[in-house]
Amino acid sequence: MKARYLIPLVIFVGLVALLGVGLTLNPRDVPSVLIDKPVSDFSLPDLLEPGRMVESKSMRGKVWLINVWGTWCPECWREHDFLLYLARREQVPIIGIDWRDDPDEARQFLAEKGNPFIAVGVDPESTAIMDLGVYGAPETFLIDQQGVIRKKHKGAMNPDVWQSEFKPLIASLEKGE
Amino acid sequence: MRALGMFLLFLVPLVVNARVDVYPFQNPAQEARYKKLIEELRCLVCQNQNLADSNAELAQDMRRVTYEMVSRGESDEQIIAYMVQRYGDFVLYRPPFQATTALLWIGPFIILAIAVLVLLMFIRQRGRAQVLSLDQDARERARRLLEDKET
Numbered sequence: 001m002k003a004r005y006l007i008p009l010v011i012f013v014g015l016v017a018l019l020g021v022g023l024t025l026n027p028r029d030v031p032s033v034l035i036d037k038p039v040s041d042f043s044l045p046d047l048l049e050p051g052r053m054v055e056s057k058s059m060r061g062k063v064w065l066i067n068v069w070g071t072w073c074p075e076c077w078r079e080h081d082f083l084l085y086l087a088r089r090e091q092v093p094i095i096g097i098d099w100r101d102d103p104d105e106a107r108q109f110l111a112e113k114g115n116p117f118i119a120v121g122v123d124p125e126s127t128a129i130m131d132l133g134v135y136g137a138p139e140t141f142l143i144d145q146q147g148v149i150r151k152k153h154k155g156a157m158n159p160d161v162w163q164s165e166f167k168p169l170i171a172s173l174e175k176g177e
Numbered sequence: 178m179r180a181l182g183m184f185l186l187f188l189v190p191l192v193v194n195a196r197v198d199v200y201p202f203q204n205p206a207q208e209a210r211y212k213k214l215i216e217e218l219r220c221l222v223c224q225n226q227n228l229a230d231s232n233a234e235l236a237q238d239m240r241r242v243t244y245e246m247v248s249r250g251e252s253d254e255q256i257i258a259y260m261v262q263r264y265g266d267f268v269l270y271r272p273p274f275q276a277t278t279a280l281l282w283i284g285p286f287i288i289l290a291i292a293v294l295v296l297l298m299f300i301r302q303r304g305r306a307q308v309l310s311l312d313q314d315a316r317e318r319a320r321r322l323l324e325d326k327e328t
Contacts, residue, residue, distance in 0.1 A: 027224070028224060030221065030264065033265040100234055125238055126234075126238035126239075129235075129238075130239065130242065133263040133264050135221030135222055136222065
């Protein structure tokens with residue numbers, strides 16, 4: 001008879017546990033379906049050199065990063081110094097995709113803060129963005145020599161993520177060459 | 178004449194409020210397909226809205242791509258596959274039935290079945306208990322009545 005009164009308590013505790021776990025998850029995190037898939041070929045107008053195109057095909061045989069950014073995105077401002085560090089100190093080739101941005105503002109941004117990108121393509125209509133399954137900025141992709149997406153990081157790139165996830169993978173990819 | 182003018186004036190806010198992207202369709206069937214598709218596809222930016230309801234810039238671009246694919250004559254399946262290839266099943270407002278979503282689809286029915294079972298058990302138990310207690314009560318009252326008569 002007494003065990004019966006415990007049932008609501010058990011249900012309550014179970015519900016609390018379930019909701020508690022739910023709180024630790026990020027509901028906005030959509031797992032990418034493109035990891036270990038070939039990166040889509042994109043060809044975007046160059047932000048800094050009018051008339052030229054930035055093409056993903058030109059990066060075949062290299063381990064490189066794609067960084068999606070825009071001057072409208074506060075996290076991109078935050079990660080910019082670290083991207084500069086990656087480009088200058090770690091010699092990582094980064095192709096930038098300037099997403100739905102004002103080109104003049106983007107050029108000014110790079111002129112003032114420094115340019116970590118070997119090339120920047122502009123994507124005002126989200127064509128390359130959609131092919132990459134991007135829905136927020138910044139996002140950083142790691143592409144291997146065969147043009148396969150090996151990793152993706154949503155949000156500002158930072159030393160922790162770099163050291164723990166990207167750097168070891170790049171080292172092993174370059175060794176495997 | 179003035180009344181008509183006033184009426185037209187009242188319509189102005191409706192026009193202003195209308196969605197910005199107006200696409201020319203070749204036929205009503207295509208328009209219907211486009212409308213159905215943007216109802217079924219989720220906006221990745223504001224995740225509790227579909228493409229039809231969202232004003233996010235990415236949603237505008239996804240609507241444009243949907244429109245372009247519809248007017249190119251691609252099938253609903255092709256358009257949905259295009260989106261799923263890039264954004265995963267999450268882009269579908271109605272998740273497909275598969276191993277990972279089985280609980281999502283069947284879960285409510287399992288809970289309903291359990292609830293009905295518990296309810297049935299409860300009703301049966303209570304019915305039995307009531308009959309018993311009524312019997313005892315009746316017996317008790319009968320006994321008291323009998324005793325009253327004796328004194």
